Every structure is written in C-alpha cells, then in structure tokens.
Amino acid sequence: MVQLKFYKVNKLELENKLQNGTQLKLNNQTKYNVNYIDGDNVCIGNLEFRITDDNQNPFELRIEMVAQFTYDPGDDKAEIHTQSFDQIFPFLRQIVHTATSYTGMPGLMIPIIRLNPDTVRVNNKEDNESSPLN
Numbered sequence: 001m002v003q004l005k006f007y008k009v010n011k012l013e014l015e016n017k018l019q020n021g022t023q024l025k026l027n028n029q030t031k032y033n034v035n036y037i038d039g040d041n042v043c044i045g046n047l048e049f050r051i052t053d054d055n056q057n058p059f060e061l062r063i064e065m066v067a068q069f070t071y072d073p074g075d076d077k078a079e080i081h082t083q084s085f086d087q088i089f090p091f092l093r094q095i096v097h098t099a100t101s102y103t104g105m106p107g108l109m110i111p112i113i114r115l116n117p118d119t120v121r122v123n124n125k126e127d128n129e130s131s132p133l134n
Contacts, residue, residue, distance in 0.1 A: 001071070001072050001075070002069050002070070002071045002075070002079075002080050002083035002084050002087065003069060003070050003071075003087075004067060004068075004069055004084070004087040004088065005042075005067075005068045005069060005070060006067065006068055007065055007066065007067035007068075007088055007091055008065065008066055008067070009063065009064070009065050009095065010064045010065065010066055011062065011063065011064040012062070012063050012064075012095070012099060013060070013061070013062040013063075014060070014061045014062075014099050014100070014103060015058060015059060015060045015061075016058075016059050016100075016103040016104075016105065017058035017059070018057055018058060018059055018105070020104075022057055024053045024055070024057060024059060025053060025054040025055055026051055026052070026053060026054070026108070027051070027052050027053070027054050028049070028050070028051055028110060028111075028113075029049070029050045029051075029052075030047070030048070030049050030050075030113060031047070031048040031049075032045065032046070032047050032048075032081075032085050032115075033045070033046045034046075034077075034080065034081050034084060036077075041070055041071055041072065041073055042068060042069070042070055042071075043068075043069050043070075043071060043080060043084065044066060044067070044068055044069075045065075045066065045067045045068075045069060045084045045085065045088055046064075046065075046066055047063075047064070047065040047066070047067070047085075047088060047092060048062075048063075048064050049061075049062070049063045049064075049065075049092055049096075050062050050063075051096070051108070051110070061096065061099065061100065063092065063095060063096070063099075065088065065091070065092060065095075067084070067087075067088045069084045069087070076117075077120075077122045078117040078118070078120040078122060079117055081115065081117070081120045081122075082114075082115040082116075082117045082120065085113075085115050086114070086115075089112070089113060092110075093109065093110055093112075096108055096109075096110050097109050097110075
C-alpha cells in the first residue's frame with residue numbers, strides 16, 4: 001500500500017499577459033518519475049507539469065513538485081508509480097486552480113489524469129521509473 005508522507009512545490013512559474021476575454025486552447029504536459037531509496041520502502045516522486053496555449057498566447061504555467069511515499073515490501077513498482085501519482089495529483093490540481101485564480105482569471109481546473117500501469121517503464125538498472133504524459 002502506497003502512502004503519501006509529504007509533498008513540496010519546488011517551482012511555480014506563471015505568466016499571464018492575456019487581454020480579458022481571450023479564449024485559450026490549453027495544452028498540458030506532464031512528466032512523472034519515481035526514485036527508490038534502497039532498503040527503506042520509501043520512494044520519491046518528481047512531478048513536472050506545464051500548461052501552455054496552443055495558439056501561442058502569452059500564458060504559461062510551470063510547476064515542479066516532489067513527494068515522499070512509503071510502500072509495502074513486495075509491491076509492484078508499476079503499481080507504486082500509478083498509486084503515488086494518483087495521490088499527488090489532487091494537490092497539483094488544487095495548486096493550478098489557486099495559482100491561476102490569483103491572476104484575475106477564473107481558476108483553471110485541469111482534467112483528472114490516470115496512469116495505466118501497463119505503460120509505466122521501470123528501469124531496474126537505476127531503480128527508477130519514468131512515465132511521460134502528454
């Protein structure tokens with residue numbers, strides 16, 4: 001069982017130079033990696049998230065987060081990866097909503113993203129996982 005112990009926002013950058021009423025076509029990019037601490041049943045999730053406008057309007061949001069999780073011995077790494085992402089994602093979603101609302105625009109509520117454990121790549125050599133999402 002994966003359990004979130006803490007998370008922290010390392011970077012939050014937001015550019016909003018839009019005129020009021022500008023219509024946006026938003027594009028989300030997400031990258032999530034999990035690194036394991038040997039023998040402690042602890043892993044660190046690193047999440048990078050970016051929102052831009054497909055029409056090149058001057059709007060961009062970048063967030064980098066890190067979170068620590070514990071897991072049970074014998075847990076499958078692909079499952080750890082997806083469960084840890086599922087636990088940190090609601091916090092990312094709320095941060096996006098709150099940060100964008102501070103710029104004078106309605107707060108953005110990004111759609112829920114679910115990872116498929118079958119598409120998670122596990123790199124046993126370095127004992128980390130990577131899952132690019134677009």
